Amino acid sequence: MSHEWNESVWKLVSFIPQGKVATYGQLAAMLGFPKRARHVGYALKHSPHDMVLPWQRVVNGKGLISFPYQSEQFLMQKAMLEAEGVIVSELGKIQLKTHGWRP
């Protein structure tokens, strides 16, 4: 069910360690649905506003922040990641080699 899907996504994201990042596709695959990378983003967008999630630790497969360059959300995610020690280039690129989450 879609409701179950959202909850499993939120739960998994909450496990990403501080200072590490995961990709949408990686998380979807971990939940057993490698073709639903887009829906991980959907689940995050629709998470309760009062719920605290480390959503900033999720980027796309290229290691880029998936919000429009310099949009409010882009800048917020970049700032939050840098605040926890993740190196983010000016264009919003993360070095998955060093910050990638590997369970």
Place this chain on the structure above:
DNA sequence: CTGGTGACGTCTT
């Protein structure tokens, strides 16, 4: 039912 829309990914130039 039909078409448009994404916080995405893979393959081909």
Place this chain on the structure above:
DNA sequence: GAAGACGCCACCA
């Protein structure tokens, strides 16, 4: 590496 074309799939007007 970069830029496009496709593929995917839940959701919604």
